[in-house]
Amino acid sequence: MIKGNPLLEPFDTAPFMKIKTEHYKPAIEEAIKEAKEDIRKITASNEPPTFENTVEALEFAGEQLDRITSIFFNINSAETNDEIQKLAQEISPVLTDFKNDIIQDPELFRKVKEVYKQKDSLNLNVEQSTLLDKKYKMFKRNGANLDPEKKQELRDLDKKLAALSLNFGENVLAETNKYELHITREEDLDGLPKGVRTAARMLAKEKNKEGWIFNLHYPSYIPFMKYAKNRELRKELAIAFGAKGFHGDKLDNRENVLQIVKLRHKKANLLGYPTYAHFKLEERMAETPEKVNSFMEELLDKAKPAAENEFKELEDFAKDLDKLDQLQKWDAAYYSEKLKQKLFDLDDEQLKPYFELNNVINGVFIVAEKLYGLKFKQVFEVEVYHPEVTTYLVTDENDNEIALFYADFHPREGKRGGAWMTSYKSQYHQHDKNERPHISIVCNFTKPTDEEPSLLTFNEVTTLFHEFGHALHGMLANTIYPSISGTNVFWDFVELPSQVLENWCYEKDALKLFAKHYETGEVIPDELIEKIKDSATFHEGMATLRQLSFGMLDMSWHSKDPSGITDVKAHEDKVFEPTQLFPEVKENCMSTSFSHIFQGGYAAGYYSYKWAEVLDADAFEFFTENGIFDRETAKKFRDTILSQGGTEHPLTLYKRFRGKEAAPEALLRRAGLLPKK
Ligand SMILES: [Zn+2]
Numbered sequence: 001m002i003k004g005n006p007l008l009e010p011f012d013t014a015p016f017m018k019i020k021t022e023h024y025k026p027a028i029e030e031a032i033k034e035a036k037e038d039i040r041k042i043t044a045s046n047e048p049p050t051f052e053n054t055v056e057a058l059e060f061a062g063e064q065l066d067r068i069t070s071i072f073f074n075i076n077s078a079e080t081n082d083e084i085q086k087l088a089q090e091i092s093p094v095l096t097d098f099k100n101d102i103i104q105d106p107e108l109f110r111k112v113k114e115v116y117k118q119k120d121s122l123n124l125n126v127e128q129s130t131l132l133d134k135k136y137k138m139f140k141r142n143g144a145n146l147d148p149e150k151k152q153e154l155r156d157l158d159k160k161l162a163a164l165s166l167n168f169g170e171n172v173l174a175e176t177n178k179y180e181l182h183i184t185r186e187e188d189l190d191g192l193p194k195g196v197r198t199a200a201r202m203l204a205k206e207k208n209k210e211g212w213i214f215n216l217h218y219p220s221y222i223p224f225m226k227y228a229k230n231r232e233l234r235k236e237l238a239i240a241f242g243a244k245g246f247h248g249d250k251l252d253n254r255e256n257v258l259q260i261v262k263l264r265h266k267k268a269n270l271l272g273y274p275t276y277a278h279f280k281l282e283e284r285m286a287e288t289p290e291k292v293n294s295f296m297e298e299l300l301d302k303a304k305p306a307a308e309n310e311f312k313e314l315e316d317f318a319k320d321l322d323k324l325d326q327l328q329k330w331d332a333a334y335y336s337e338k339l340k341q342k343l344f345d346l347d348d349e350q351l352k353p354y355f356e357l358n359n360v361i362n363g364v365f366i367v368a369e370k371l372y373g374l375k376f377k378q379v380f381e382v383e384v385y386h387p388e389v390t391t392y393l394v395t396d397e398n399d400n401e402i403a404l405f406y407a408d409f410h411p412r413e414g415k416r417g418g419a420w421m422t423s424y425k426s427q428y429h430q431h432d433k434n435e436r437p438h439i440s441i442v443c444n445f446t447k448p449t450d451e452e453p454s455l456l457t458f459n460e461v462t463t464l465f466h467e468f469g470h471a472l473h474g475m476l477a478n479t480i481y482p483s484i485s486g487t488n489v490f491w492d493f494v495e496l497p498s499q500v501l502e503n504w505c506y507e508k509d510a511l512k513l514f515a516k517h518y519e520t521g522e523v524i525p526d527e528l529i530e531k532i533k534d535s536a537t538f539h540e541g542m543a544t545l546r547q548l549s550f551g552m553l554d555m556s557w558h559s560k561d562p563s564g565i566t567d568v569k570a571h572e573d574k575v576f577e578p579t580q581l582f583p584e585v586k587e588n589c590m591s592t593s594f595s596h597i598f599q600g601g602y603a604a605g606y607y608s609y610k611w612a613e614v615l616d617a618d619a620f621e622f623f624t625e626n627g628i629f630d631r632e633t634a635k636k637f638r639d640t641i642l643s644q645g646g647t648e649h650p651l652t653l654y655k656r657f658r659g660k661e662a663a664p665e666a667l668l669r670r671a672g673l674l675p676k677k
């Protein structure tokens with residue numbers, strides 16, 4: 001035991017204030033030693049292997065290591081710096097080695113396999129049976145049945161892949177931070193709302209510069225594209241945004257992309273799968289690439305005519321308004337916003353005063369209370385990794401502790417873009433104790449300025465509900481084993497709890513509870529709510545095509561042998577053809593900054609957003625049939641889905657909730673692509 005390392009002393013909540021960067025590596029090394037000792041006890045035992053002494057023991061081996069690595073990697077996403085990034089480069093291969101040591105331990109596999117063979121005579125309950133399947137498959141899918149030479153080959157491939165993905169992500173972050181659009185003439189801000197100007201002025205001030213600065217982080221980039229009248233500057237910023245990792249310099253990601261897809265394909269073949277997508281989809285609700293592709297084709301068929309009409313309408317509108325000869329990608333958000341204003345007389349700036357961040361947070365808390373009886377109390381004694389992080393104790397109606405909840409809302413230099421939910425501790429049962437989870441959401445919402453509190457766009461409101469939906473999945477988990485608890489479910493099922501919660505943002509009965517003007521306290525008027533609903537499906541056809549284009553790009557990289565692909569951009573252009581409405585931009589490339597599939601875990605899984613939309617629309621129709629705050633329906637959702645994690649196949653869980661499988665019609669109705677019921 002290394003003295004004075006807070007990560008190696010017992011802790012319940014993560015000891016953020018005591019952790020120094022130099023603590024991580026020795027702590028992880030020590031925790032690996034302990035985990036190895038746990039495993040050694042399993043393999044060295046002379047007892048015949050049983051579910052308890054083998055499968056369950058394996059499930060709980062290396063608990064401390066899980067805690068420490070989740071802290072480290074969460075920090076590397078939310079509050080990183082060069083030093084931590086460098087450390088991640090060192091630590092990742094060490095962890096991959098350790099994971100491979102377990103997975104390729106022949107004695108351990110022999111014992112698990114022996115238990116697996118007796119599965120039917122062991123009288124296991126559903127959750128135990130799922131855990132056993134999962135553990136056995138973990139070995140099988142990681143090459144336990146391969147000969148030693150091929151096992152080594154697999155280890156080398158995994159190591160290379162981990163390093164490549166990390167480097168891919170670092171390049172994207174460096175590209176994002178490197179660029180700034182420095183504006184010194186006030187007329188170049190024409191069209192931009194006051195809050196956006198103030199934020200840009202503050203950014204310039206931070207860098208001791210005159211004027212205004214815009215960058216490639218969403219809160220800066222999105223409003224500029226939406227409102228800036230200066231078309232040349234929109235073009236400049238849009239091209240910079242779309243060219244991340246595509247400059248032919250040392251941050252270029254093209255070679256990383258090609259290497260990653262080739263090595264992934266090789267890995268799949270080695271394990272006996274035709275492609276990487278086949279390998280990934282074996283453990284998904286969608287099951288095969290064929291099913292995924294036909295699912296996307298069907299949606300494309302239904303959405304394309306609507307998308308083309310929308311595009312034509314937008315083009316005519318831009319022509320009328322500004323005599324635009326050709327609508328370009330950097331015009332899309334700007335004219336969409338203008339057209340939306342004309343049709344609905346509704347813009348983000350009108351809505352934002354009703355969505356002050358604290359009101360919205362209270363809003364999700366009220367919704368969670370009405371549905372699930374949860375209460376949230378801010379606590380101050382829990383350590384945080386940055387002063388902007390807020391913590392809450394979550395309890396149920398009987399004051400039982402349900403979870404600890406961390407919320408981190410604003411962009412910072414060391415935080416990656418986007419919004420996500422994560423956890424510092426999983427829920428599980430051990431020694432007759434129900435260990436409650438520590439859940440976190442991390443976002444990049446507009447920061448408060450000297451003049452205004454943090455006012456969210458409606459899109460940010462739905463993002464908050466979305467991440468909070470994931471958080472509920474984590475918080476309400478109630479299983480025995482941590483590896484199948486909470487959000488540890490199949491990838492194409494994980495977005496159901498998050499996306500379903502977004503539906504409450506469009507409901508009058510929900511909005512009236514929290515959408516109050518930050519200055520006057522006035523409740524959002526009915527007329528605005530109607531407009532939010534009416535405009536919700538505005539340009540839904542084009543949005544669907546965009547989502548499908550990403551899903552198709554992902555599948556194109558992973559569902560065929562990629563060895564013939566040498567030109568990333570040319571490949572991408574071809575794949576985008578059926579979904580492309582705007583002229584292609586030669587300076588831009590999507591794949592080189594497509595972090596979801598090349599850094600995160602969405603490879604052969606991007607379709608899952610649409611897949612889950614089918615589920616969430618179908619599930620929400622069930623809520624609307626019974627009333628959106630109906631406690632019985634909510635209880636059913638909690639009992640059959642939210643609390644169950646991955647204890648059973650998602651199809652089984654879903655049918656238990658809904659009484660039937662999800663049909664795509666509810667989504668098409670909601671999207672306005674089919675008539676409403
Ligand atoms: Zn999500």
